Amino acid sequence: MKYLAIVITFIGVGLLFAFVLITKIPSMNSPSAYADLVLKEDGSSNVVSAIYLDYRLYDSLFEVLVFASAILGVSYYISHFPEAGEVPPSDSKLFFIATIAFAPVVAVWGIYILLTGHLSPGGAFSGGAIGASGILFLALAIGSKKTERAFHKMHLESLEKCALLALASYILLGAFNKGLFSPLFWVGTPGKFFSGRGAIILNISIGIKVFVGGWTILYLFSRHRESV
């Protein structure tokens, strides 16, 4: 089994190198050329979003992979610590009512920031983190066991894997299309929601990954907490 893993790793690294040598990534000579190029080719109002979702998409892919391997590492190594039980529902009524009123607002606001990342500052990473904080408020109110059960029922972990698959297939299809990641009809007019090439799909995929990964980390840390 160990040798199989090593062989697969080497094959994966070889494929990566082949991929890098084959695809041609165009580079700009000056950074100020981006401003006009984004309006013409990309169509999103947020230049930062256009850069990390269109021109430098491979960097975003590696960010997502780093995030995924961080979660993998945490969930493996934290199992060596003793468990301390779930976070119980809060005892004080004031805290309960305040957080349960606050949590859905924060979570929905996080999803809004995620979806409109190509129109105003925001995007997948901040939106996913804000959504995870909203779910954390919910877990503080009703206890982490119920929240984990709700996540399990919604099959959010499978959705996370599908999101990674969607991201990878989007990038691969684009690489074979000479770097043009999505068909041109997605460009749209800057300012409308349906613009920015693949921004909506990519924001949703990366956002789901960050959201579910953030909740996984929170749940693991809360289960293996220190109690003196």
Place this chain on the structure above:
Amino acid sequence: MAFKTIIGLILLLMGIATISARKAITAVIFFAVTSTFAAILFALYRAPDVALAEVAIGAAFTSFLYLIALQHKGKLWVALVEVKGGLNVLEKWILEGFCERYHLELKLVPFPDISRAKEKLNSGEVEMIAGGIVSTPSIIHTVPFLETKVLLLTRSDKNIKTEDLGLSYFNTPSNEGTDVIAIDLMRYRNFLLSNLGVKVEVIKQINGLGYVFEVRADDKTLLKQLNDFILEAENTGRLKEGIGRFVY
């Protein structure tokens, strides 16, 4: 000086305060403040995406993560006298339910016999004793959770060892040499299972006793909480379920 420089200096000071805090919780709070000032600086330098991400992750996510991870729970120290069979499992189940109800952490300290456990109880190192304690009037105890009897036996064969762990609960070293052993039902069952074919005679049975937990004389709150918990478990039928699962 410019506003950005001032915020930058405050950020530096907050960072130094985070490192030099004494308690862990203080460091977490200073970390959240540092993160907020960094987000303000990002916004001043016209990078709103980064500022939003920094606020979401640094001030909310990471701080709450650390605060949850550093929660402290009160502890309940229990001396557990070891009895072979399901009785210890039943008592551990009851105590775990009790600790979950009162948000405590259960710390079980095993003891092979009762006298050392009583020493620890009197010295204050443990708060209660569990493990096949029978409800004699001489100890301060909770309501019984399982009925039992005490049997007085004579042994016809002098070769039975009384040092066998948990054989005799009431015997003290003073009546070691006599022929009468007082034993409760669970230990009698273990004794019969481990010494098959040994002849003992039951002289007398004392009915109406029960297995209890022993607490200190001055610990009235713990006694009341335990009594409430056991009575509630009896009323809802959970106690009977547990007895059926573990003991019989």
